[in-house]
Amino acid sequence: GAGVSQSPSNKVTEKGKDVELRCDPISGHTALYWYRQSLGQGLEFLIYFQGNSAPDKSGLPSDRFSAERTGGSVSTLTIQRTQQEDSAVYLCASSSQTGETQYFGPGTRLLVL
Amino acid sequence: GESVGLHLPTLSVQEGDNSIINCAYSNSASDYFIWYKQESGKGPQFIIDIRSNMDKRQGQRVTVLLNKTVKHLSLQIAATQPGDSAVYFCAENYQGAQKLVFGQGTRLTINP
Numbered sequence: 001g002a003g004v005s006q007s008p009s010n011k012v013t014e015k016g017k018d019v020e021l022r023c024d025p026i027s028g029h030t031a032l033y034w035y036r037q038s039l040g041q042g043l044e045f046l047i048y049f050q051g052n053s054a055p056d057k058s059g060l061p062s063d064r065f066s067a068e069r070t071g072g073s074v075s076t077l078t079i080q081r082t083q084q085e086d087s088a089v090y091l092c093a094s095s096s097q098t099g100e101t102q103y104f105g106p107g108t109r110l111l112v113l
Numbered sequence: 114g115e116s117v118g119l120h121l122p123t124l125s126v127q128e129g130d131n132s133i134i135n136c137a138y139s140n141s142a143s144d145y146f147i148w149y150k151q152e153s154g155k156g157p158q159f160i161i162d163i164r165s166n167m168d169k170r171q172g173q174r175v176t177v178l179l180n181k182t183v184k185h186l187s188l189q190i191a192a193t194q195p196g197d198s199a200v201y202f203c204a205e206n207y208q209g210a211q212k213l214v215f216g217q218g219t220r221l222t223i224n225p
Contacts, residue, residue, distance in 0.1 A: 104156035107156050
């Protein structure tokens with residue numbers, strides 16, 4: 001497909017478990033972003049990757065959150081020891097250049113019980 | 114700090130009417146603006162963008178207006194349809210910034 005894809009589309013987990021969320025950006029896009037969106041809320045920036053540069057992690061809410069981007073393409077967001085307040089939609093976006101139009105995936109809906 | 118905000122959190126219009134969604138920004142150095150539409154259960158979808166060297170840009174049934182004097186951005190949707198019901202976000206970027214700054218969103222409801 002030509003768009004940003006994310007998997008899984010839905011994830012239900014128990015408190016304390018680790019989860020991994022995957023993002024496949026648009027081919028050729030060098031910038032990749034992760035956001036979190038709580039129900040009825042706006043977009044909360046989490047982390048940003050640009051090419052081979054060090055990622056901007058300024059939005060990660062705690063050290064339980066981490067992300068990596070392998071080979072400049074696919075990215076994985078990992079949440080360790082999940083808490084109920086981590087329940088949200090996690091959105092990934094990519095862009096061809098820094099600060100330009102971001103194209104979003106459908107999101108992963110995470111529910112922590 | 115810089116921020117992007119919205120005048121109205123919710124907006125209801127009759128089907129067929131025109132709608133206007135407003136957005137205020139505080140960073141006078143912002144030079145690129147985007148409107149996104151987010152339908153329930155989906156990710157934000159790009160609608161239209163505008164650069165600071167323009168004050169108006171038109172798309173299909175949508176027009177974005179930029180007033181740099183008062184740092185105001187608006188999205189006009191003509192002849193609204195039920196499918197226009199969604200949350201609309203504005204976002205800004207200023208030269209040198211590495212990420213967009215998003216507003217909180219306005220929920221638009223189209224009444225039949």
